[in-house]
Amino acid sequence: xxxxxxxxxxxxxxxxxxxxxxxxxxxxxxxxxxxxxxxxxxxxxxxxxxxxxxxxxxxxxxxxxxxxxxxxxxxxxxxxxxxxxxxxxxxxxxxxxxxxxxxxxxxxxxxxxxxxxxxxxxxxxxxxxxxxxxxxxxxxxxxxxxxxxxxxxxxxxxxxxxxxxxxxxxxxxxxxxxxxxxxxxxxxxxxxxxxxxxxxxxxxxxxxxxxxxxxxxxxxxxxxxxxxxxxxxxxxxxxxxxxxxxxxxxxxxxxxxxxxxxxxxxxxxxxxxxxxxxxxxxxxxxxxxxxxxxxxxxxxxxxxxxxxxxxxxxxxxxxxxxxxxxxxxxxxxxxxxxxxxxxxxxxxxxxxxxxxxxxxxxxxxxxxxxxxxxxxxxxxxxxxxxxxxxxxxxxxxxxxxxxxxxxxxxxxxxxxxxxxxxxxxxxxxxxxxxxxxxxxxxxxxxxxxxxxxxxxxxxxxxxxxxxxxxxxxxxxxxxxxxxxxxxxxxxxxxxxxxxxxxxxxxxxxxxxxxxxxxxxxxxxxxxxxxxxxxxxxxxxxxxxxxxxxxxxxxxxxxxxxxxxxxxxxxxxxxxxxxxxxxxxxxxxxxxxxxxxxxxxxxxxxxxxxxxxxxxxxxxxxxxxxxxxxxxxxxxxxxxxxxxxxxxxxxxxxxxxxxxxxxxxxxxxxxxxxxxxxxxxxxxxxxxxxxxxxxxxxxxxxxxxxxxxxxxxxxxxxxxxxxxxxxxxxxxxxxxxxxxxxxxxxxxxxxxxxxxxxxxxxxxxxxxxxxxxxxxxxxxxxxxxxxxxxxxxxxxxxxxxxxxxxxxxxxxxxxxxxxxxxxxxxxxxxxxxxxxxxxxxxxxxxxxxxxxxxxxxxxxxxxxxxxxxxxxxxxxxxxxxxxxxxxxxxxxxxxx
Numbered sequence: 001x002x003x004x005x006x007x008x009x010x011x012x013x014x015x016x017x018x019x020x021x022x023x024x025x026x027x028x029x030x031x032x033x034x035x036x037x038x039x040x041x042x043x044x045x046x047x048x049x050x051x052x053x054x055x056x057x058x059x060x061x062x063x064x065x066x067x068x069x070x071x072x073x074x075x076x077x078x079x080x081x082x083x084x085x086x087x088x089x090x091x092x093x094x095x096x097x098x099x100x101x102x103x104x105x106x107x108x109x110x111x112x113x114x115x116x117x118x119x120x121x122x123x124x125x126x127x128x129x130x131x132x133x134x135x136x137x138x139x140x141x142x143x144x145x146x147x148x149x150x151x152x153x154x155x156x157x158x159x160x161x162x163x164x165x166x167x168x169x170x171x172x173x174x175x176x177x178x179x180x181x182x183x184x185x186x187x188x189x190x191x192x193x194x195x196x197x198x199x200x201x202x203x204x205x206x207x208x209x210x211x212x213x214x215x216x217x218x219x220x221x222x223x224x225x226x227x228x229x230x231x232x233x234x235x236x237x238x239x240x241x242x243x244x245x246x247x248x249x250x251x252x253x254x255x256x257x258x259x260x261x262x263x264x265x266x267x268x269x270x271x272x273x274x275x276x277x278x279x280x281x282x283x284x285x286x287x288x289x290x291x292x293x294x295x296x297x298x299x300x301x302x303x304x305x306x307x308x309x310x311x312x313x314x315x316x317x318x319x320x321x322x323x324x325x326x327x328x329x330x331x332x333x334x335x336x337x338x339x340x341x342x343x344x345x346x347x348x349x350x351x352x353x354x355x356x357x358x359x360x361x362x363x364x365x366x367x368x369x370x371x372x373x374x375x376x377x378x379x380x381x382x383x384x385x386x387x388x389x390x391x392x393x394x395x396x397x398x399x400x401x402x403x404x405x406x407x408x409x410x411x412x413x414x415x416x417x418x419x420x421x422x423x424x425x426x427x428x429x430x431x432x433x434x435x436x437x438x439x440x441x442x443x444x445x446x447x448x449x450x451x452x453x454x455x456x457x458x459x460x461x462x463x464x465x466x467x468x469x470x471x472x473x474x475x476x477x478x479x480x481x482x483x484x485x486x487x488x489x490x491x492x493x494x495x496x497x498x499x500x501x502x503x504x505x506x507x508x509x510x511x512x513x514x515x516x517x518x519x520x521x522x523x524x525x526x527x528x529x530x531x532x533x534x535x536x537x538x539x540x541x542x543x544x545x546x547x548x549x550x551x552x553x554x555x556x557x558x559x560x561x562x563x564x565x566x567x568x569x570x571x572x573x574x575x576x577x578x579x580x581x582x583x584x585x586x587x588x589x590x591x592x593x594x595x596x597x598x599x600x601x602x603x604x605x606x607x608x609x610x611x612x613x614x615x616x617x618x619x620x621x622x623x624x625x626x627x628x629x630x631x632x633x634x635x636x637x638x639x640x641x642x643x644x645x646x647x648x649x650x651x652x653x654x655x656x657x658x659x660x661x662x663x664x665x666x667x668x669x670x671x672x673x674x675x676x677x678x679x680x681x682x683x684x685x686x687x688x689x690x691x692x693x694x695x696x697x698x699x700x701x702x703x704x705x706x707x708x709x710x711x712x713x714x715x716x717x718x719x720x721x722x723x724x725x726x727x728x729x730x731x732x733x734x735x736x737x738x739x740x741x742x743x744x745x746x747x748x749x750x751x752x753x754x755x756x757x758x759x760x761x762x763x764x765x766x767x768x769x770x771x772x773x774x775x776x777x778x779x780x781x782x783x784x785x786x787x788x789x790x791x792x793x794x795x796x797x798x799x800x801x802x803x804x805x806x807x808x809x810x811x812x813x814x815x816x817x818x819x820x821x822x823x824x825x826x827x828x829x830x831x832x833x834x835x836x837x838x839x840x841x842x843x844x845x846x847x848x849x850x851x852x853x854x855x856x857x858x859x860x861x862x863x864x865x866x867x868x869x870x871x872x873x874x875x876x877x878x879x880x881x882x883x884x885x886x887x888x889x890x891x892x893x894x895x
Contacts, residue, residue: 038126041097048090052083105357106334112355114337117393211240211255230266234259246282246719249676253283260288269295270306270313277316281666281720283675292316311722315662315679339386343379352385358392358533362587364555368533371552372542384542392536399532404435407449413439419528420504420535427492429454434492436504436531438524441481454490455483457512463505465498466491481505499547500538503554504531510560517567518865520578520888527556571863576879576891578866579630581615581623589617591883593647594873595655601628612669613881614655615889616644622657622667622674627875630891639665639674646687648703650717656703658685664705666720680722683709687736690717704744710734712744712759726759740783740805745790747781752792754808765808767794767801780826782833784853791833793823800835800851813856817849825872827880828853829894834880836869846884848872848892864890 036042053059056079065072105118119127214232217225237259244251260275273295279287296304296317307313340352350365359365372380372388402418403409422434424446432443434454441454466480466489479498481490494501511527514520530553537550567575581591599611611627621636622644642660649655655667662683666676688705702723703715710731714723728734733749743762744755752765767776776794783790783805790803792811798820802813817823823837835849846864851857867885874880880892 035129035132036125037094037129038098038123041094044097045090045094048093052086052090054083107337107355107357111334112337113334114357116337211258212236227266230262233262234266237262249282253279253286256282257286257288264291264295269299269303270310273307273313273316274310277312277679280316280677280679284677285675315681339389340382343381344385345379349380349385356389356392358389359529360587367555368553371549372537381542384540387540387542388536391539392533394539395532395535404444405449408444408451411442411451412437416440419531422492422494422497422501425493425495428488428490434494434501436508438508438528441505455481455486457509458516459484460505460509463502463509465502500535500550503534503547503551503557506557507531507534507554510554510556513560514556517572518578519575520580522578522580523556530555567865568863570860574860574862574892576893577630579615579625579889579891580887581617581632581889582887588886589619589621590643590867590870590885591887591889592616592618592870593644593657594871594881594883594889595647595649596627596873596875596881597649597652598876599627611875613875613889614647614649615883616647616657617887618643620644620659622655624672634672637667637672637674639667640677642684645685648688648690650690650701650703654717656688656717658688658705660684662707664688664715676720678715678720680713680715680725681705681707681709681711683707683711686734689737689739691739704737704739706734706737706746708733708735710748712737712746724758728753728759735778736780738781738783740785745781745783747778747792750777752778752781752790763808765790765792765803767792767811779823782826782828784828784833787853789853791826791828793817793826793835795822798823800833800849802856815851815856815858817858818861820847820849822868824868824870827872827874829874829880830877832859832894834872836872836882838868846882848880848882862892866890 037045101121102113102118105114105121106112107114115130119130122130214229214236217229219225237255241252241255241259244255246252256275256278260272260279263269263272263275273292276288276292296307299307304317307317337355340348344352346366346369349369350362353365353368354360359368369380372384399419402421404412404418416437416439418435418437420436421444424431424433427434427443429443429452430445431447432445432452435442435444435451440456441460442451443454444451460481461484462480462482464480464482465477477498478491478493479502481492483490492501507530508524508527511523511530515523534550534553537553538546540546540549543549582588593614593616595614597612597614600609601611610629613625613627613630615623615625616639617623620638620640620642622639623632623636624634625632639657640659640661640663644657644659646658647655649669653669655669657665657667659665662679662681662685664678664681664685665674666678667674668676685705685707688703691702691704693700693702701717703717704712705715706712710728711725712728712734713725715721716723728746728748731748734746736747738745742757744757744759746753746755750766753761754763754765755761767778769776776797779793779795781790781792788805790805790808792801792803793799794801798817800815800817801811802815803811817835817837820837823835825836827834831853833851833853835851836846837849838846846867846869848862848864848869849858850860850862852859864882864884866888869882870885871883872880874894875891878894880894882890882892884890
């Protein structure tokens with residue numbers, strides 16, 4: 001039976017598939033009508049299957065055979081396993097081809113699929129298949145749905161439910177006398193299209209393993225025989241675990257899960273929970289939340305007390321019974337998009353307009369609602385919404401399918417894309433069509449197929465209506481464009497399109513102006529999105545003067561006029577580039593953590609060796625950019641759903657992230673997946689540091705992590721186990737830690753503590769109370785080892801305090817930070833200290849202070865117009881990157 005209500009037919013009987021004739025039969029029906037798959041996908045599938053070596057025995061009949069029976073069986077088993085892998089990959093590729101363009105019509109946020117748009121984009125012969133409901137049935141799979149969130153179907157998958165995960169990992173266990181299938185890594189099965197990821201996985205594929213089961217008991221009703229069978233099975237699985245290395249995480253996860261299940265059946269609840277706990281640090285996709293919750297709820301008070309007293313299970317008990325990690329929001333099924341039938345208030349309008357894919361940013365949707373509602377009426381009629389949706393789709397289709405003659409295409413600039421073309425009009429350059437791209441305006445001549453440039457947007461000085469001119473005998477007002485360094489303006493008789501072209505040209509000029517001022521190309525994309533919406537509203541008939549309504553949507557044109565004269569010269573000179581971590585139409589999130597991993601900048605080298613920039617957002621998403629090109633080459637990775645407080649890189653293989661949900665998430669940088677989690681803390685993880693030491697010629701790495709409640713844990717990153725831990729007494733706000741001179745330095749609310757390795761307090765650093773008598777909350781600190789100096793910033797006082805590490809009684813220097821309301825982060829770069837925070841005069845802007853660490857002087861004060869600074873990191877002392885509150889990472893040049 002089908003797992004989805006959208007299935008065209010559901011049967012609960014024997015189904016027979018005639019592969020040769022392509023028919024489906026049941027025991028009660030002569031046949032079931034099944035739609036034909038799209039031709040292109042079928043042809044590629046058949047081409048792939050023809051390359052399979054299905055009849056290996058026949059092809060090798062003329063060759064000598066093995067006389068050793070065991071060798072012959074092993075060869076046959078290997079051939080069958082290879083065939084299974086190839087078949088699995090071919091079928092996954094088929095599904096990928098069927099759903100290649102689904103993501104364009106799918107709103108993951110609202111889990112809405114626009115079936116009508118999708119069907120319209122398919123070939124007529126393929127529509128019966130997609131119209132049958134099978135497409136939505138496929139989309140009900142979590143793995144498929146999340147894979148479709150990227151342009152190419154990739155191997156990055158979020159957590160899947162336990163039963164789905166186990167189904168995707170084939171492990172078939174039988175008696176020792178039977179032939180078996182073996183454990184296989186699932187990364188290859190999860191990867192659909194990205195050849196880069198497939199190549200990485202292929203290189204690191206673990207050896208195949210076989211798990212043999214002991215003989216089944218003769219009398220299954222004999223409790224003693226069954227118990228003995230369980231004991232033998234646990235011993236067999238334990239032996240397999242001991243023989244499996246940590247690098248073969250898939251096999252380990254399967255074995256720990258199976259042993260936990262068997263131990264539960266044998267009544268060993270505590271040992272079963274220990275096995276399940278191991279899954280968190282191996283592959284948390286296997287973790288059986290419901291089973292663990294049920295096991296804990298069914299325990300007696302004495303058993304629960306034992307669980308709480310077991311060190312390895314404290315985090316599990318806390319997370320499941322108190323934090324309720326198992327009650328994370330379950331994904332709803334995918335719904336088909338439907339146009340509204342009732343009047344929409346602002347909230348309903350936001351849901352529908354975002355589900356339709358027209359606008360995603362909440363501020364933009366609210367602005368559009370207010371403009372369409374006209375101020376008085378606070379409801380949008382269904383007719384108005386449907387008309388807007390229809391025209392917006394028409395404009396979108398026109399833009400996507402817009403082409404120019406081949407001769408004119410040769411004159412386009414690099415990466416230039418056409419956004420709007422006028423009707424044939426008379427202009428001061430001759431008869432032609434005015435064409436707008438993201439870079440310029442040009443005229444496509446009607447008589448000769450070539451392009452004559454009108455102006456780049458940065459060179460347009462003025463766009464206005466002009467009086468009748470002699471070249472237009474009809475005496476109709478035209479559009480005049482004044483261009484810098486050109487004596488004569490460009491004049492075009494755009495007729496009924498004149499008002500619309502004036503609005504969109506001014507909007508593009510404003511976008512280019514803001515992009516150049518802020519060194520942020522995203523303003524251009526925002527202007528293009530606004531133009532598309534303006535075009536759609538201008539075509540609507542729900543208002544007597546639609547252009548009056550449409551012109552109000554030129555938000556950038558209005559914003560540019562309210563901008564200050566210019567960015568401060570000091571800020572403009574230091575600003576290099578701005579990265580947008582989310583689309584301009586999407587909801588902005590704060591960038592809370594940044595991590596730069598050095599690499600090879602040589603463009604001839606593989607992209608895998610290039611430096612990487614990791615960015616963590618407040619919703620738990622992590623994005624990785626190629627720092628050589630500043631392009632995001634992978635889809636975002638979900639590391640929980642809470643704010644991320646800290647991030648460190650473990651070599652080039654792993655990235656550890658400390659989260660507010662008290663977990664440490666681990667990203668595999670090779671496969672770009674996050675399926676491991678450490679749960680030793682009971683409060684949000686606030687900071688982590690890595691220490692590397694030499695021992696017998698080998699480099700030993702260990703990780704210190706701390707949480708707000710004063711807990712400090714020492715981890716072995718290889719085994720992912722806690723080596724030691726201690727608790728600071730009466731601590732409620734441990735925000736950061738550092739290692740210096742074999743001591744642990746801790747920022748604890750109103751003081752800094754210097755601790756020995758075992759947690760013994762050696763010294764305390766405090767500041768004199770303010771004149772009002774209040775203590776000073778310390779927000780961040782750093783130590784400059786070359787100068788043996790301690791630098792501390794406080795939230796109440798806009799000052800930076802400096803001590804010598806060998807004399808912590810009084811600060812040797814105090815540096816005021818003018819106009820600063822709060823300080824969040826601080827880093828040391830070359831001979832400078834960069835301090836990030838927010839300003840007092842305008843909370844929407846952040847500030848960065850650059851202090852000379854040698855002469856203790858404030859050298860520069862930079863203004864970040866994109867919001868308060870939440871994170872800072874250095875890129876090889878050449879650039880400093882800052883994270884803002886509105887999903888941006890700003891790149892600054894270092895002197």
